[in-house]
Amino acid sequence: MTGNDKSLELHGSLWLTVGGERFGGEQRIALLASIAECGSISQAAKAIGMSYKAAWDAIDSMNNLAGEALVERLAGGKGGGGTRLTSRGAQLVANFRAIEEEHRRFVEQLGRQADDYLLLRRISMKTSARNQFLGTVTRVQIGAVNDEVELAIAGDQRLVAIVTRESCESLGLRPGVQVYALVKSSSVILLADDEPVRVSARNQLSGTVVRVLPGAVNAEVVLELPGGAHLAAVVTQASCDALQLAPGRRVMAIFKASSVILALPA
Template sequence: MKEESMSEENASELQLHGTLWLTAQGGQHLGGPDRIALLAAIATHGSITQAAKAVKMSYKAAWDAVETMNNLAGEPLVARLAGGKGGGGTRLTERGAALVEQFRRLEEAHRRFVEQLGRQPGLADDLHLLQALNMKTSARNQFLGKVESVIHGAVNDEVVLGIVGGQRIVAIITHDSTVSLGLAPGVAAFALVKASSVIVATETAGAKLSARNQLAGVIDRVTPGAVNAEVTIALPGGGTIAATVTKDSAAGMGLVAGMPATALFKASSVIVGRPG
């Protein structure tokens, strides 16, 4: 059984679809809706030629499918009839007829199951999250959210992305990138920020800073290395952001877990993408 998701630009139009198929011992493909439809057509027409036409399949492809199903099922699902005009016809065996009936029942149960899944709240958000979890990137910081606003410029655009905890990340990307990604308010997107692009500040009150992004939180841990240290800042809402600073800077600033800190990075350091 396989469920497939089809996403539209508008998340409210997201629908869930699925396909049911059967596998024989060893994982070999026995049949799905197309092959079951062929068996049902054979039962109706009593002729593999007419059945193939009914399901829009070539005569050879129909016989190949029948022979494959007969072999994999361990017993014939379709049998030839001797005599008659044109040398006889074909019919379903008792096992073949039972398989068609059973598949129809399973298909109806599967349809109801998929419909029930499709009515679950938050389907679109969960789909985007699963796609983001499968994403592989070298950027240490990955944030999933939704576009809140887009300000278009002649060359570059400003994209504001709302992330976990109600915070926002501002990115400056080319106008062509905005168009090709289909970025607009309400669209799910992710922001990537390298740890080396993040500056850690412990005192920003009253300071005037050129960095557009300023995410305030509390230092969760400091992991020292031979030259650099990785500083992880816990953000409101459960998110985190990592920064790479020199070992001397970490020591000089007295960075330790539990200390309030702010992660600073330029809007031009943010890479924006779309899930899936």
């Protein structure tokens, strides 16, 4: 992601319920913990930014839902009365903190798995196109009938697609939008990378052959592009032999912008 991108983070809140009624969450537990520390409802409420009335309303609600007192008053003396947690109230605070820590760890673990979930969603996309690239739209040149859409893919590579004006609008294509670029392997032409040649095809990607699957008529050639992406091309076996295509060979893969199909992630 670029420096201007803001990644999404997973967060979650923990709440307790009793008999289907909302008992409380972080703020109410914080009130109980503050009472244990301050020994005073008013001071505890002030410490957590809660009004005195709201604090008592919360305490009354928690006492009722718990079926027993969580907070109790102390008898007045020379220094005046005060408030403290009952043993049940203190236990509730301790248990909530322990559960809260486990919940925090769970959310962190789930957040780490979020990227894998998105990856699995991408992998599960079904299409007949052999080549699938996830890219971000960097430019859209609007035309009368067709639009030219430029994408940035892994390895600082660029792809160009020609789509109809209607398709561009229906997909909501604009800079920053993520899309899939689909290219059939039969649409890819391979050229020797060490032989300069001028071609009209807008997409020209340089890569290294990593795998060749020979056949009686055609051969499938898989290239590794900068950034680790792979691109497959189906060429005649005669062309494969003429270009001496084998693992380690540097070649140029070219295909027309009209051969690129764009699709939005699910």
